[in-house]
Amino acid sequence: MPTAISASVAPQTGAEPRSPGPVSHPAQGKTTEAGGGNPSGIYSAILSRNFPIIGVKEKTFEQLHKKCLEKKVLYLDPEFPPDETSLFYSQKFPIQFVWKRPPEICENPRFIIGGANRTDICQGDLGDCWFLAAIACLTLNERLLFRVIPHDQSFTENYAGIFHFQFWRYGDWVDVVIDDCLPTYNNQLVFTKSNHRNEFWSALLEKAYAKLHGSYEALKGGNTTEAMEDFTGGVTEFFEIKDAPWDMYKIMRKAIERGSLMGCSIDTIVPVQYETRMACGLVRGHAYSVTGLEEALFKGEKVKLVRLRNPWGQVEWNGSWSDGWKDWSFVDKDERARLQHQVTEDGEFWMSYEDFIFHFTKLEICNLTADALESDKLQTWTVSVNEGRWVRGCSAGGCRNFPDTFWTNPQYRLKLLEEDDDPDDSEVICSFLVALMQKNRRKDRKLGANLFTIGFAIYEVPKEMHGNKQHLQKDFFLYNASKARSKTYINMREVSQRFRLPPSEYVIVPSTYEPHQEGEFILRVFSEKRNLSEEAENTISVDRPVPQPGNTNWESEEQQQFRNIFKQIAGDEMEICADELKNVLNTLVKKDQDLKMQGFTLESCRSMIALLDTDGSGRLNLQEFHHLWKKIKAWQKIFKRYDTNQSGTINSYEMRNAVNDAGFHLNSQLYDIITMRYADKHMNIDFDSFICCFVRLEGMFRAFHAFDKDGDGVIKLNVLEWLQLTMYA
Template identity: 50%
Template sequence: MEDFTGGVSETYENKTAPKNYFDIMEKALKRGSMLSCSINITSSAETEAKTPQGLVKGHAYSITGLDTVKYRGQMVQLIRVRNPWGQVEWNGPWSDNSSEWNSIDQAERKRLCQTSLDDGEFWMNFEDFKKYFDKVEICNLTPDALDDESEHRWEVTVHQGSWVRGSTAGGCRNFLDTFWTNPQIRLSLKEGDDDHNECTFVAALMQKNRRKLKKIGADLLTIGYSVYQCPGSDSQLTKDFFKFNASKARSNTYINLREVSQRFKLPPGDYVIIPTTFEPHEEADFCLRVFSETKAHIKEIDGDLSVDIPNPPQPNPPQTETEEEKQFRGLFQQIAGADLEVSPQELQYVLNAVLRRTKNINIKELSIQTCHNIISLLDAGGHGKLGFEEFKVFWNKLKTWIGIFLQYDLDKSGTMSSYELRLALKAAGFQLNNIILQLIVLRYADDSYQIDFDDFLNCLIRLENAFKIFKALDKDNAEAISVTHAEFITLAMNI
């Protein structure tokens, strides 16, 4: 039904149906939803087997109506079911020729279109329906699949996203260290349903293109989602939030189906949906659809691009330098030589000498290109070298960055997990969105999703350079710049 209509399906087991089961199905019919029901089989031999009640096992029936009638002083819930064969009908209470209809007013029978034809369509008591049928599937249709005469329509919102290995493929809540890095979708439910001060919605998570990928050996992933109360901030929820807050709702189980969907009722407010695969590091594109009775809004909490790096302190005149600064100047003069400027080669030598002696950092030899990038970042005069004040600014940055790296190298392995990179970059002053983080991970992380200090340093230098150049070109603070072809090539070479 989904393939034909583009709708979202729900599955209910009659034996564990919710208390408002009849109301759910009645509303679904009013919305033009497609409803089917069936009786389970225990073996292939039972397929299309007829029961003593005139029902067929392992067979798809459609549900065409629900109503309530007055019978012997009591209100009775009825359901109308159709066998697509056009024959073979239920023979129990409220079947075509049953005695119950004799106690019903003729006008009421006409309203219910009750006939005694062997046309495959019949009425049942709703309790008998739950007893003899096992499963109901409801396919909720999008507004564009309905005609204009539909009494009610779902409000539909859609979000397309991806799980990317090393960045946003964090796995389920069992993997707390990475769970928080999954895409976070903010769901705003503004008003309750007509009949309650709660919001009814169906959330459906679909993994995309898996049928196509099956041809090259890719199976369906095991997927699910959780819904959390939003604490009010627009910033991404961190690991500590999930450590201390339980979900308000979640999909029943993680399962390897193309789509997982479920109906929920929650008070109006802001929530965060976390769609995930069961295991971390599994890549796929996904589509999250929310069908709600009243208007809802969804938006990925992705963070704004921003940088918050303090300006370097103004240099002290030589006559007021502290003892530490005098020692640092003497060290610089030894490295720089007669011209009192550090070249890329001299910078490479001193940095490698210092970093090799730094404990708990796993580092390769800093390349000459890294040193050129450092000088490009700080060389105000454009000489391709660093003077004393520029060198001192970088030295202070380096000490700060080493401290951040050691803080987020949680297992003290000398490398940092790519999943912790977002927090490390934020501590360094960079607020980035998922797209840029994914690009950084693809460029700098190894096969085990680890980043060593050399790559962390390169990443910070490139980011700061990119933000600095953009800010210099964005003279009107318009958050947009226009560059020529030649200017773009120049920028790409310098960043």
């Protein structure tokens, strides 16, 4: 059974965490993120500059910049203003910050001095070491860096107080425009700063990222992988170092060579303790950047080395190969120069690979493509991206521990069409990587949102069901085991994992650990060969019953009672309005002792008349009413089938099957709408709402087919036709 895991260190690495151990539901722990106190194949679309702009509606950075220059004013961002709303949402700071532009902070401000490098990043009074560790990695790849930080930004030429940065957001690249007002105290930057007092690219990049998430406070605590992916659009893999493969150093070397970004951390002993300094100079619960790997000659032997950087810009490892290590004198002078050894308190240091794997517990590698780091060759991977959401009461079914609802989760068909090109592999295998990412949880923190505990399972679709895009039902999951799955469910933004399966058709089921948790996600599938990934259940249709000849010779006792009740209420006109229909129906359904209901509402009866009112009179004659009653009786049987406890309601998850049984075949978005429209706060649907839903579906399908004269599935309505159709439905 799936187990919920709570990540325990900073950064929260571990798609398959083991230490400090699983936390089974319901005693599910919360994530402890990096943060706390502080002592002072890239896709071709990435290269496009036509990014959507975040924060300035319908105006590009270039347009705003030009307008400010023409008017000779400095830009002031209306959507991320220099006040407390952009700083914090849950607290008031004990001191008053003053927002200043760089020319007000120092003389001769510069955007970048001598190139953007990792020494330009020193953490301020904000627990975002995870973000800064990712920036330090980013500076190692100039091509990546200057896509995130566009060229031609300056405090000297055409300065207008406006800057912009670019981030990958859930499949798209966005342009974030900001002004250059920065929070200060005693004329010093409060948050991230450069070691050059007059250099500001890192502080402005942090501000743009804060704007992307709604506030500076939203950046407190997180995973280095988050920012790495937002800088690259890549995909991250996680390693528990104590369980790392034997050739871990080789994997890290390949990652450096391919421009991958790497971060690492040490588990905290107590999950709630952040950034505890150890005697060796390392800090628990803190994010570090891996900035280099080398092999050095020492006393005639090769020693594997790892270079790390503390985003604080100080506090370094003090063991072997540290800046002040006494045995540097035994290292050849040229070798020392190659390793750029210098005794400076800048937060960067070397340590042996043996010491690294002894002290550090987690490593995360953000690959710019899904190239296997274990492979000696670069490969071109194909990627498919699907966006979806879990909706409470409809498509938020929870994990496999909840069999009654698990099947209602979104489902994505994956067709692995071609096997890998690996002559050494005797099996016919397809390699692929699945990455499930939940969206906008950090941005919605101020609304109380936390990361959900997420994971996924992969099932093989039986051959007889290949090509059938319909949603797999409950029984399939009760009697079929998964072929693969994420190793555990964990409260991280993204869970990713590699798989090797035979060519076939599969279904991926992404879910939260608990049911009823509502949120959006993006599901990416990377494969070495061609694959096709698409959401199941994307056909919309209705079963049209074969017309039966009308029969008004009702002879049964029930039918005679039916006619008599109608006559009594309709009178000599033999037609009934909505009020009268309500009386007729409620009289009839009360005779059914097995059906618990309060009665039909007037609004439901108006919808029923609209369904069958062929002459536009707003009334029903006996024949029309009889037709309606037959439909209600058929729908009533379906309702009773799912109302097993005779409560007078069915739950919203059962509604999916009930709708299908009635002949309506919908997609997930429509099931979501039905739940939102007809379910109560307990996610139950009573008989009146049930019938009202079916009446609306029947009526709207009928109207569509009437307008779709050529049968191509597309209709064109003018505003009058649209309003007539929707207002009377």
